[in-house]
Amino acid sequence: xxxxxxxxxxxxxxxxxxxxxxxxxxxxxxxxxxxxxxxxxxxxxxxxxxxxxxxxxxxxxxxxxxxxxxxxxxxxxxxxxxxxxxxxxxx
Numbered sequence: 001x002x003x004x005x006x007x008x009x010x011x012x013x014x015x016x017x018x019x020x021x022x023x024x025x026x027x028x029x030x031x032x033x034x035x036x037x038x039x040x041x042x043x044x045x046x047x048x049x050x051x052x053x054x055x056x057x058x059x060x061x062x063x064x065x066x067x068x069x070x071x072x073x074x075x076x077x078x079x080x081x082x083x084x085x086x087x088x089x090x091x
Contacts, residue, residue, distance in 0.1 A: 007045035016051060 014021065027033035034050035
């Protein structure tokens with residue numbers, strides 16, 4: 001018996017992955033996400049099997065958390081450990 005390959009459109013892809021359109025675009029561009037293909041000139045779809053495999057690979061090897069922001073690089077609202085600018089004096 002032959003299995004049927006299923007294609008999913010963007011709305012279902014977003015619901016299935018929980019990612020935004022921009023994140024999917026950036027991951028595709030970097031080669032870290034399955035590429036879409038054009039079913040018609042205005043209809044982009046993804047292979048559901050490839051998306052499921054990608055999700056399973058993410059479950060097996062989760063991505064490390066991103067580092068927090070570097071507050072020392074702020075120019076307008078300095079973080080802890082930096083002196084506040086004095087009132088009326090320009091830096």
